[in-house]
Amino acid sequence: MKISPMETIFNIFNETATILQDELNCSYLEALAETGENLFHGNIIQEELSELTVKRLQKKYSELKIDMFSQEQIRKAYQLAILKGMKDSVQSNHQMTPDSIGLVFSYLIKKFMAELSSFSLLDPAVGTGNLLTTILNQMDDTEITSYGVDIDDLLIKLAYIGANLQSQPIQFFNQDSLEPLFIESVDAVVCDLPVGYYPNDEGAEKYTLKADKGHSYAHHLFIEQSINQTKPGGYLFFLIPNGLFESEQAPKLHKFLSEQVNIQGILKLPESMFKNPNAAKSIFVLQKKAPALKAPKQVLIANLPSLSNQSSMENMIGKIDKWFMENKLEQ
Structure with a gap:
């Protein structure tokens, strides 16, 4: 089954945020911010990650060329990931x-x-x-x-x-x-x-x-x-x-x-x-x-x-x- 562009982006946001959440021992929303920074810079900017985590992230990021998607596709995928993180943490x-x-x-x-x-x-x-x-x-x-x-x-x-x-x-x-x-x-x-x-x-x-x-x-x-x-x-x-x-x-x-x-x-x-x-x-x-x-x-x-x-x-x-x-x- 073909998945939509929004789902493609969301899946990368979600999977990489979850990896970072476990490794950095932080909230999902904080990890989402970190993975968003990585995607924007085209580089993993967290220095405290294990070698295995860096490799896992690099593999995931290589599956996504963010500039191939429209602003609205990116916004909707990012919004979906934020909503997931907000379910258990926000007033x-x-x-x-x-x-x-x-x-x-x-x-x-x-x-x-x-x-x-x-x-x-x-x-x-x-x-x-x-x-x-x-x-x-x-x-x-x-x-x-x-x-x-x-x-x-x-x-x-x-x-x-x-x-x-x-x-x-x-x-x-x-x-x-x-x-x-x-x-x-x-x-x-x-x-x-x-x-x-x-x-x-x-x-x-x-x-x-x-x-x-x-x-x-x-x-x-x-x-x-x-x-x-x-x-x-x-x-x-x-x-x-x-x-x-x-x-x-x-x-x-x-x-x-x-x-x-x-x-x-x-x-x-x-x-x-x-x-x-x-x-x-x-x-x-x-x-x-x-x-x-x-x-x-x-x-x-x-x-x-x-x-x-x-x-x-x-x-x-x-x-x-x-x-x-x-x-x-x-x-």
């Missing part, structure tokens, strides 16, 4: 953004950024980089300067190695995303918002959206930080929990958004995409206010159908295209 906040959601983001970014032949893009909660690389791989006709920030050193190492293997020149920063960022203002932000409380009460003090008492919501602070980091007239694309505006801190968020941005769209993802309907999410599109910039005549509000239902999706894309014709031509 829920570190879940990877599903491919289908990444493709919807890609479509929306293409539509909203269509007039720009080049732009800068930031993901302030980049994790393993899957959402960001999904978007970049769909937009190879546009020159994008991209940045990823994450506080988790293993996740960002996996993101950096994945980007290298996909030949995506992303600049990564391993830091608390809610501290000052060493990045110039960008044209667009994309973020699968980390939902929960921010433990650093002192760090939250500088934010308008800090809680009046107790811990502040990290997802509110991420929204504020992202808006601060965006150029006037720039766009922000967030994956938000459907209950974002139902908490006790929501009135403050609502007021802040009305002052800072024009809401462009809220696209509710199908509940079937989520194991728990209470965990369902939406894509929230904002544009940072700028002089002479008008709000859309009406906000794009849509309930997305199942992404596998082709006729319903084509119908929805037609509605979105119509909204763009009616609302973006006047800008």
Whole structure:
């Protein structure tokens, strides 16, 4: 039975990571990062390996010419290996953004950024980089300067190695995303918002959206930080929990958004995409206010159908295209 290109790459990732995991006595994800480095450099860079292990790895690596595969084939195989490693080691906040959601983001970014032949893009909660690389791989006709920030050193190492293997020149920063960022203002932000409380009460003090008492919501602070980091007239694309505006801190968020941005769209993802309907999410599109910039005549509000239902999706894309014709031509 013929195996797919993605399976071919995954099998090498998986087998070599398992060899390194046993030899280095480390986690599967750490070993995956190590094997990714080896594949990228075309060389075994770990010096402490036994001669037998080096030979086993060399044999496996010789079966794979990574540059013969497309960026998406590499990304999907790498993602599969990361998902295997995450099954037993990762907090829920570190879940990877599903491919289908990444493709919807890609479509929306293409539509909203269509007039720009080049732009800068930031993901302030980049994790393993899957959402960001999904978007970049769909937009190879546009020159994008991209940045990823994450506080988790293993996740960002996996993101950096994945980007290298996909030949995506992303600049990564391993830091608390809610501290000052060493990045110039960008044209667009994309973020699968980390939902929960921010433990650093002192760090939250500088934010308008800090809680009046107790811990502040990290997802509110991420929204504020992202808006601060965006150029006037720039766009922000967030994956938000459907209950974002139902908490006790929501009135403050609502007021802040009305002052800072024009809401462009809220696209509710199908509940079937989520194991728990209470965990369902939406894509929230904002544009940072700028002089002479008008709000859309009406906000794009849509309930997305199942992404596998082709006729319903084509119908929805037609509605979105119509909204763009009616609302973006006047800008």
